[in-house]
Each structure stands twice: as structure tokens, then as C-alpha cells.
Amino acid sequence: MKKLLSILTFLVALGFVAMFMYVLGIPPFHAGGPFYPAAPAPTQQTTQILPDFLSEEKISRNQTYSEHMNRGALLEQNGFSTLAIAEYQAANKQDPETPDPYIKIGRLHLLNQEYTEAEDSFRNALKIAPDNIDASIYLGRTLLMERKIDEARNMFNQITTDNQTIIYYRGILATYFGDYENSKKLLNHAIGLGTSADITKKAQNFLNAFSEFDSNQGGQQTHLKTLLARSYDQTGEYQMAIPLLFEVIKEEKDYRDAWIILGYAYLNVQKYQDAADALEQARKLDPQKPETFFFLGLSYSGLNDLQKAASNLEQAKKLGFQPTIQVEQKLAEIYYEMKQYDKSAQQYENVVYLNDQNINYYIRPIWLYIEKLNQPEKALTLAQRAFKNHPNQAMSYNLLAWAQMGNNQLDDAENNLRQALKLEPGLDAAYLNWGQLLEKREQFDKALALYVKAHDLGHGNGISNAAAERYNELIGKMKDLNITMKTNILNQ
Secondary structure, eight states, X not given: OHHHHHHHHHHHHHHHHHHHHHHTTOOOOOOOOSSSOOOSSOOOOOOOOOOGGGOGGGOOSSOOHHHHXXXXXXXHHTTOHHHHHHHHHHHHHHOTTOSHHHHHHHHHHHXXXXXXXXXXXXHHHHHHOTTOHHHHHHHHHHHHXXXXXXXXXXXXXXXOSOOHHHHHHHHHHHHHTTOHHHHHHXXXXXXXXXXXXXXXXXXXXXXXXXXXXXXXXXXXXXXXXXXXXXXXXXXXXXHHHHHHHHHHHHHOTXXXXXXXXHHHHHHHTTOHHHHHHHHHHHHHHOTTOHHHHHHHHHHHHHTTOHHHHHHXXXXXXXXXXXXXXXXXXXXXXXXXHTTOHHHHHHHHHHHHHHOOSOGGGGHHHHHIIIIISOOHHHHHHHHHHHHHHSXXXXXXXXXXXXXXXXXXXXXXXXXXXXXXXXXXXXXXXXXXXXXXHHHHTTOHHHHHHHHHHHHHHHTTSHHHHHHHHHHHHHHHHXXXXXXXXXXXGGGO
């Protein structure tokens, strides 16, 4: 009978937790990531918690156009692009004669590389407002990403307004079609307008390519095209670089730099096999070029051939690729995926020593030493370095507490967590670590409350997922031990 009462009490307590989560709009916890912080390498997350302003219970069923647009903007700002698109679509239904929702929808599709949908959205905007410059520019950019270069050229040439971005695109399209003198005039005109520093910088990039070619008297046209393809790569117009490089390679198959630039362009449009094929050609022509091996490593990583990715990146490192931190960072990520945690931790440490400006670079190696390698003393050494080099930062105190917990220095850890939260009361990671500390002390009810707090503050990030996992594990542990909550976690 006592056992039955204990079980009933436990279930009632769980009911309070469920009610608490329901009221706040929190779905049942589901752990999506196996480790505590997601930084610096991205991880797949399966749990996303909407910000408070998006709680379903708070949504009015009769929203105005402006309310839908504002909610869409907030969703977009928080990274919920699919939900943002839905809000912009709802705004469009409220006012179908306004182009702005179509433009915002198209921009999100363009950002997500959904080019067909983006093109449709911008064309719908232009049906409503044929003279809308933003819609025209976005449509032109989308056409270029779809490699509809002739169509993009015709569209930009039909716009007569003296807009810097329009003039710039007319200039680089003239470059693509070999109308070099007109291109230079247009690019200089774009620089003269000077309304955007970014566009000015991009236009100057192409003019520099022309100047570099002109300084080499007697240079071949294949060299000019390769320089211009490099400018397309450097300004993000990869789909214009690719066909231009085809022309170069057709005439000069042993042009190493053309193969490298082609591989880089394919890499950036996520055609990893094409990138690898082009870069392998460059490697055969010159097996000592570190950039070739670095880009090959990225290409094989995209193909999920991690062994080849690692070997090529190691070769790039051996040949002196710069900046070194990029190689170290990518190797750390790849060795982590390969479950070679000792190598991964060492690479992450190398990243810290190369760039100690960002304290978040300490997170992954400390986690590896604590959770995967069972070397808490190394974690503590690294955390002490972080604390020394980044004093008075909340994360410094949090990392030090985390490592101290791994070394069973619980009182010191608690003091540092208190200081972390004093400096940054909303630091989700500190609540997660404090929950683990209280769990070590078998203060399970308080630990659960802190996991809920960390989960709530994390809004679906790596901390939130880790808190969910800890919460679920502790609930299971308490159930196995037939332990009930001593207090209501809502009051913590």
C-alpha cells in the first residue's frame, strides 16, 4: 500500500510539472543533442522552444496586417523562417495589394537557397508594384543564383533608375558577356554613387582584377577571365564564375588556379562532388598548393567522407595553409564527428591558443575532457586559463565551475556559479550546471527546477537540449529509486 501511495504521489508531482509546462507553452522535453553547449561547432537540434511572445495561447485569432508583419519580423529575427513565412502569407491575405509580404517571403526563400519559390515571390511582388526596386534587385539576384544569366541581364538593363546596386549588377553582367569597357564605366559609376559601402567594395574588386591584368602586359584572355572569375567568387556570385571558368579550362586544361577557383565556386553552391573533382585536378597539377588541400578537405567533408576530409586538411596544415585557425577548427569538428575525441580536443585547444579573443572557443574542449575523455584535470587547467584571460565574464565563472564539478570541488563550483549568475542572471548554461551540481548532492527536486529554467532560457539551443536530456534522465532515476519530489518545482 505504501509503495502504491508513493507511486501515486510521484505521478501527481509529474502532473504539476506537465501543467507548468503547458501553461508556459513548453512541449514535453525531448533531448535533441548529446552535449551541453553547441558552440563553437553547430549541432543538430530537435527541440525548439518558441519565445514567450509566440506562445499559442497568446495569439489573437483576428490579427491585422501590421500585427502579422510584426510577428513575422520577430520570428525571422529568432531564426524561425518557416513560421515567419506563414505570418507574411497571412499578412498578404489581409492586404493582397501590398508587395512587402511577397518581398519578405522571397528574401527568406533566397536565404534558404529555395530559388524557385524565391523567384515566384518576387515576380508576384512586381505584378503588384512593377517599379519596386527592392523586388527587382532580389529577382535579379535570384535569377543569377539559378544561372539564368541572360534573363538577369535583360531585367537589370531595363531598369533605368540611377540606383547603385542596379548599376553594379549591370556592370558585372557586362563583364560576364565580355563588354569590358562598358563594364568599367558602370562599375566606376556605381562607386561614384557610393550609397552602399558593400557594393562599393564589390565594384572595386572587379576593377582591381582589370588593373591586375593590365599590369601584366601581353596577358592572355584566359588569365583575365580567371581573374574575373575570382572576383565573382569573392563577391558571392558563384554561378557566374562557373561557366566563365569552363571557357578557361576548355582552352587551357592545365591552368591550376582556374581549377581551384572552380572548385571553390562549386563548394559554395554545395555541389561537393563537382568541387572535389575540380580540386583533384588542381592537386594533380600542383601537389604543393595548401589551398587546394584545404578546399578538398571541405569538399570531402560535405560528401561525408570524413577520412579523406581529415587527411586533406592535415596536408593543408602541413603545407602551411593560412589562416591556420581555419584548418584547426575544421579538423576539430571532423575528428569529433569521427569520434576521435582525443584528437578533437587537441585541435580545439589549438584553436584556443591561436585565437583567445572569444571565450566560447573553450566550451567544446572542456566538454570533451569532462564528458568523453574522463580527464577532468585537463578541463580544469583549460577553464583556469579561460578565467585568467577573460576575467569578470559570466561564462568564465561558469566554465570554471563546470570543470570544478568534474573534479568534485562542489563548494567552489557553487560559489562560481553564483558569481556567474550575478554577472549575467539569464545565463542558461549556469542554470544547467547548477542543476547538475544539485543532482550530485541528491537535491533532485531543486535540480529539476533548474533544468526547467535552463531549458526555458535556452529557447531550443544546445543548452536547452542538454537540460531536457538531464531532466528526463533524472525523472527516470527518481522513478527507479521510488523518490518523489519533496517540493513543488513551480516555487523554486
